Amino acid sequence: MNLSxxxxxxxxxxxxxxxxxxxxxLQRTMIPTSExxxxxxxxxxxxxxxxxxPGAAPADLLPKxxxxxxxxxxxKFEVAAAMQALSSAGLSIADxxxxxxxxxxxxxxxxxxxxxxxxxxxxxxELPSPLIFPETVFNAPxxxxxxxxxxxxxxTTLIGEPNHLVEAVFTxxxxxxxxxxxxxxxxxSEEMDWMTVEALSYYHPDLIASEGxxxxxxxxxxxxxxxxxxxxxxLTHHLPIDRQRVxxxxxxxxxxxxxxxxxxxxxxxxxPETSAWSGWPGDRWSPGMVLGDALGASCGLQWVLASHxxxxxxxxxxxxxxxxxASSVAVIQQV
Amino acid sequence: xxxxxPLGMDWQENEASLRANRTAFRPVTLFDVSHRIAKTxxxxxxxxxxxxxxxxRKASFVDRGTTMLMHSIRECLQQAKxxxxxxxxxxxxxxxxxxxxxxxxxxxxAVASExxxxxxxxxxxxxxxxxxxxxxxxxxGWQGPITLISNACASGxxxxxxxLGMIRTGRAKRVLAGGYDxxxxxxxxxxxxxxxxxxxxxxxxFDAARDGLAxxxxxxxxxxxxxxxxAERRSDALACLCSYATATDLHHLTQPDPAGxxxxxxxxxxxxxxxxxxxxxxxxxxxxxxxPHNDVAEANAITQWAGAAAAGIPVSSTKSAMGHLLGGAGAxxxxxxxxxxxxxxxxxxxNVREADPAVTFDLVREFRPAKLTxxxxxxxxxxxxxxxxxxxxxxxxxA
Numbered sequence: 001m002n003l004s005x006x007x008x009x010x011x012x013x014x015x016x017x018x019x020x021x022x023x024x025x026l027q028r029t030m031i032p033t034s035e036x037x038x039x040x041x042x043x044x045x046x047x048x049x050x051x052x053x054p055g056a057a058p059a060d061l062l063p064k065x066x067x068x069x070x071x072x073x074x075x076k077f078e079v080a081a082a083m084q085a086l087s088s089a090g091l092s093i094a095d096x097x098x099x100x101x102x103x104x105x106x107x108x109x110x111x112x113x114x115x116x117x118x119x120x121x122x123x124x125x126e127l128p129s130p131l132i133f134p135e136t137v138f139n140a141p142x143x144x145x146x147x148x149x150x151x152x153x154x155x156t157t158l159i160g161e162p163n164h165l166v167e168a169v170f171t172x173x174x175x176x177x178x179x180x181x182x183x184x185x186x187x188x189s190e191e192m193d194w195m196t197v198e199a200l201s202y203y204h205p206d207l208i209a210s211e212g213x214x215x216x217x218x219x220x221x222x223x224x225x226x227x228x229x230x231x232x233x234x235l236t237h238h239l240p241i242d243r244q245r246v247x248x249x250x251x252x253x254x255x256x257x258x259x260x261x262x263x264x265x266x267x268x269x270x271x272p273e274t275s276a277w278s279g280w281p282g283d284r285w286s287p288g289m290v291l292g293d294a295l296g297a298s299c300g301l302q303w304v305l306a307s308h309x310x311x312x313x314x315x316x317x318x319x320x321x322x323x324x325x326a327s328s329v330a331v332i333q334q335v
Numbered sequence: 336x337x338x339x340x341p342l343g344m345d346w347q348e349n350e351a352s353l354r355a356n357r358t359a360f361r362p363v364t365l366f367d368v369s370h371r372i373a374k375t376x377x378x379x380x381x382x383x384x385x386x387x388x389x390x391x392r393k394a395s396f397v398d399r400g401t402t403m404l405m406h407s408i409r410e411c412l413q414q415a416k417x418x419x420x421x422x423x424x425x426x427x428x429x430x431x432x433x434x435x436x437x438x439x440x441x442x443x444x445a446v447a448s449e450x451x452x453x454x455x456x457x458x459x460x461x462x463x464x465x466x467x468x469x470x471x472x473x474x475x476g477w478q479g480p481i482t483l484i485s486n487a488c489a490s491g492x493x494x495x496x497x498x499l500g501m502i503r504t505g506r507a508k509r510v511l512a513g514g515y516d517x518x519x520x521x522x523x524x525x526x527x528x529x530x531x532x533x534x535x536x537x538x539x540x541f542d543a544a545r546d547g548l549a550x551x552x553x554x555x556x557x558x559x560x561x562x563x564x565x566a567e568r569r570s571d572a573l574a575c576l577c578s579y580a581t582a583t584d585l586h587h588l589t590q591p592d593p594a595g596x597x598x599x600x601x602x603x604x605x606x607x608x609x610x611x612x613x614x615x616x617x618x619x620x621x622x623x624x625x626x627p628h629n630d631v632a633e634a635n636a637i638t639q640w641a642g643a644a645a646a647g648i649p650v651s652s653t654k655s656a657m658g659h660l661l662g663g664a665g666a667x668x669x670x671x672x673x674x675x676x677x678x679x680x681x682x683x684x685x686n687v688r689e690a691d692p693a694v695t696f697d698l699v700r701e702f703r704p705a706k707l708t709x710x711x712x713x714x715x716x717x718x719x720x721x722x723x724x725x726x727x728x729x730x731x732x733x734a
Contacts, residue, residue, distance in 0.1 A: 041446020067588070106485075107463070118442055118521050125370040125524075133525030134589045134717055137431060138485035143718030147585045152597065155583045155720065156493060159433070159485045160465035167482045170506065171497070177504045195445060202456040236478040238469070325469040326480070 003173055003218045004225040005332065006183070007089025008304040009081035012212035013051035013291050016058055018084050021212075021301065022308050025287050033208055033292075036194040040119035048201035050192050050209040051292045053077060067144040070131060072110040074191035075141040077213035077297075079148055082187055085215035091183075093149055101154035101181035103168040104142035105188040107161065107296035110135055112193045145187065154180050162188070162262075162299040163321035166234050166328045172218050182219065188300025189213035200293060206266045210292030214300025216307070226310040227335045234326035240272075247276035247322055250329040257315035257333070258283045260302045262322055265289040273322045285309070306332045336573065337410030337513075338670045339403045340553035341377035341657045345410050350674050353682040356701050358656050360536055360549055366520040373532035377551035377658035378518055379403065387474045396461040397470055398434035400517035403554035403663075405471055407513065415558045415570060420477035422568070423558070424507035426468065427482045427498045429490025429514035431662035431716070432522050433464030439520055485662070487716030488622075489581075490514050491555070492665025492724055496579030498559045508564035513556030514666035522661070523550055529589070531626050538625030538659075539686045540652035541634065541694050548624040551658025555666040557673070574676050577611075577709070577725045580604035584719035590628050591715060595636025598713060601723035602640040605711065609725045614644035616725075617707025618681050619696070620668045622715045623652025624659055633713065634693035641696070649707075651684035651699040665714035669724050672710035676728050681705045 010017075013031050014024035024031065033049040053073070061080045062068060068076060086092065093100070114136040120128045134140060139157040146155045154175050158164050165188050172184035192211040200209045221227055232250060237243040261277060263270040263286040277284075287301050288294075294301060299321050306317040316333035338345065341359035342352035352359075359377040368374050386405045387394040397405075412418065420426070441458040460466055468481045484493045491514025498512035516522075526532050526548070533539075533547035557576075565572050582604075584597035591598075606613060621633055638645050653671050660667050675681060683701035690698050708731035714722045 038446070042449040045449045046451060114438075114521070115442065117525065118439060119446075121521065121524050122443070122446075125367070128524055128528045130528040130530070133528055136521075136525065137487050137717050139487055139716070139718040139720065140588060143583070143585075143588055143720075146583050146719070150585070152583045152585055152600075154581065155486075156497075156581075157485050159483045160463075160481070164465070164483070167480065171482075174497075174500050174504050174506060178500055195442065198445060199441070199455075199459040202451065202459060234480045236469075236472060236480065238473040238476075238478075325465060 001173065001228045001231045002221060004222045004227045005216055005307045006219045006222060006225055007085040007217040008307045009084030009088065009215040010212065010301055010304045011053055011077040011080045012301065013053055013210050015054060016061060016080055018304065022305065024290050025285055025305055028290055031290065036197050038194045044198065048197045050197045052192060053212055063148050065148050067147050070135065071144050072113055072135055072141065072191060074110055074189050075144045078141050078145050078187045078189045081213040081215035082145055082185055085185060085217045089217045096183055099182040100149065100151050101172065101175050101184040102142060102146055102151050103171050103184060103186045104157040105165050105168050105186065105296060105300065106138055106157065106159050107190060108196055109138045110140060111196050112191055115193050115195050161323035161325060162296055163234060163323045163326065163328050165299040166231065166321065169231060176220065184218045186216045186218060187213060188297050190294050190296040204266050204269055207264060207269065208292035210294040212294050212297045214297050214304045216300065216303055226307045226332050228330060229333050230331035232328045234328050236326045244272050246327050247272055250327055251276040253329060256282055258309055258313065258317045259320065260285050260306050260317060261320045262298065262302065263288055264293050273320060277320060310334050336414065336557045336670050336673055337407030338555040338667060339379065339406045340667055341379055341551050344382065346674065350678065353656065354702050356683050356685055358685060360658065365518050371524060371527040372530065372534050373527055373536060375536035376518055376523065376549060379552055387470065389474050390470060393470060396457060398437055398467050400434060400515050401467040401470060403517060404515040407554045407556045408511065411556050411558055420475045423479060423509050423511050425480050425482065425501060425510045427484065427494045427510055427512040428468060429484045429494035429662050429666065430464055430516055431485055431487050431490050432516050432519050434462050434467050435519035435521055437462040486720040487718055488661050488664055489714040489716035489720040489722040490662040490665065491667065492669060492712065492714035492722035493581065493720065495557060495666060495669055495724060496581060496722060499576055499579050502559060502561050509560040511556055511558055513554065514663045515554030516660055516662040517552045518550060526550060533625060537686055538655055540623035540625040540655050540684055541630050541691050541698055542687045543689045543691045545625045545627065545630060548626055548654065549658040551660045553660045553663050553667055555663065555670040557670065572729060574673050575727050575729060577727050578605045578608035579724050580608065581720065581722045584721055586719065589717050591632040593632050593635065595632040597719065597721040598633060598636035598715065599640045601721045605723040605725050611709060613641035614647065616648055616709050616711045617705065618675055618710045619648060619650040620672050620710065620712040621650050621652045622713045623654055623684065625654060629715065630691060631693045634691060638695045645695045646697065648696045649681050649699045649705065650696045651682055653682050655685040665722060668712045672712050672726050676707060676710050676726060679704060679706060
């Protein structure tokens with residue numbers, strides 16, 4: 001792996017700015033939750049909670065683009081995070097010389113529009129809105145982001161578990177080795193709606209949903225910038241016992257320094273991961289416990305925090321990225 | 336290579352249908368289309384095979400699209416004389432809708448009840464495409480990495496191209512790559528709401544009076560390996576995957592740039608990487624959906640890219656026979672190019688009465704034998720993803 005993280009951006013339940021996210025994690029801020037009301041069907045009688053991105057984007061954070069007028073909240077999270085990543089790298093679009101790639105990582109995608117469109121179909125099947133359907137496709141936000149940034153080359157969308165971000169990083173490296181790009185923006189994002197929040201509550205009643213976006217601007221190694229010094233491929237597991245074994249193997253390969261895990265704060269869900277990393281001697285941070293489960297954005301947010309800590313604390317930062325089907329570990333450090 | 340489409344359950348059946356200029360459109364019965372403008376699609380009658388014998392109870396979680404993908408994987412492995420996925424370094428699959436019907440059912444169950452509903456955890460878990468892929472890998476006991484690409488209607492082509500890049504950069508020696516999509520109410524209704532489905536039920540790509548596309552479903556995968564990996568297995572390669580190029584059309588979320596500029600870029604770059612000129616392309620399997628906007632943009636792009644050579648380049652759209660397979664289209668159409676190269680024939684662009692004035696190429700209107708060494712396939716998707724793949728015969732030489 002031969003990549004540096006040149007810039008990062010984050011939009012989370014803590015706020016629209018990357019610093020909001022970093023501060024909330026380091027101070028372990030208690031972010032309030034809410035209960036999303038259903039927009040279709042019978043009223044829910046059980047509790048499920050979400051920490052949503054607050055309010056609208058600050059006026060100067062999003063570019064003025066007609067593509068953003070009707071775009072989903074997820075698109076706006078992505079664009080805001082991406083603009084901050086570029087800004088934090090000290091680079092403008094012009095600086096990137098048309099050689100910027102874009103990899104979007106999602107788990108659920110534009111669920112607000114998907115649910116709205118399908119709900120319309122059930123109630124008024126002869127009149128579903130043609131404006132909504134195109135915004136439901138997984139790569140619609142990437143298309144809007146590409147238009148905002150003027151990226152007309154390498155753009156792709158990967159879907160999967162949150163740690164599919166690992167494949168995005170390998171894709172960025174692959175495109176650079178093929179000399180197709182010089183920099184790559186990886187954007188991992190998720191938006192919440194009532195259906196997804198309810199879905200999470202089926203996994204565990206105490207799981208709190210969240211939303212947002214993480215952006216990483218990757219490039220060839222640059223002195224003074226955090227570098228990805230280790231990244232395991234996604235190791236697949238099928239049975240719980242295999243998962244536990246893989247997690248322990250990954251934990252045994254970790255470095256010293258700081259650990260950023262994927263824990264949610266729900267003991268039953270976290271047990272395999274906490275067990276695997278129980279011997280970790282250094283500092284440990286759990287952005288998921290502060291924000292809630294931001295699904296497709298969650299691993300990206302781990303990387304944003306890791307990049308910040310690698311720079312500010314000058315220690316290697318290990319990322320634990322467990323998944324239901326595959327798991328991985330990465331190490332980021334200032335070199 | 337393995338393929339399952341509305342034209343057949345495997346390579347042999349698909350080739351027979353293409354040779355016979357068969358079309359596969361019929362009334363939709365999987366869901367209610369009584370309120371839709373269009374009423375037809377190209378669907379598959381799934382055989383009642385035991386595709387997942389090792390999964391036991393979990394086999395009931397397998398979605399329709401995953402079933403199609405598994406069919407094509409099994410055919411591909413059989414042709415490659417492999418019994419399972421051992422020796423394969425990666426699985427790269429494109430899809431646009433994944434297991435959408437499971438998501439639709441989750442929604443219906445959710446809104447009908449104010450309390451939690453039995454079975455919803457299984458539905459929401461199985462609805463996710465990566466969980467569906469995990470069922471396939473669990474059946475084979477395989478533990479390699481899976482990459483799921485979702486770039487709308489270019490997904491299948493993107494997956495094959497991504498696999499080529501993995502091999503060229505040494506990240507993998509052997510990759511199983513392809514794409515799939517199955518019919519789904521939300522997706523069908525979505526296209527219908529945009530008024531892009533042919534009310535006639537018959538897509539007629541490049542016809543001057545074409546009135547839209549028809550949705551299909553299916554899957555195809557290819558085993559792509561480096562020459563060294565093929566030699567290691569002493570395997571007989573079928574063809575060479577020469578090149579892949581992709582670009583992004585920023586014109587509009589759903590409409591292509593009328594000049595087809597991104598398509599010009601991908602065709603130009605794919606030829607450059609393959610080390611050939613446009614006049615060496617013996618066949619183009621076009622994206623050719625049958626919509627007014629796509630076909631004229633693509634025709635303009637072919638003219639601009641090939642220049643004077645366009646008149647001699649045979650082009651057809653097999654969507655005229657099997658419909659638009661969405662995330663599966665790019666992979667299925669690349670496989671049709673493979674079949675055409677091996678059989679030395681060209682599939683037809685069916686039901687054309689009068690070619691659109693933008694057509695400057697040799698529009699192949701029905702099956703014909705041909706001599707060709709290179710075949711090119713285009714795939715364009717919502718969001719502006721454009722992808723071009725070039726395949727050649729083993730004797731064709733070059734990249």
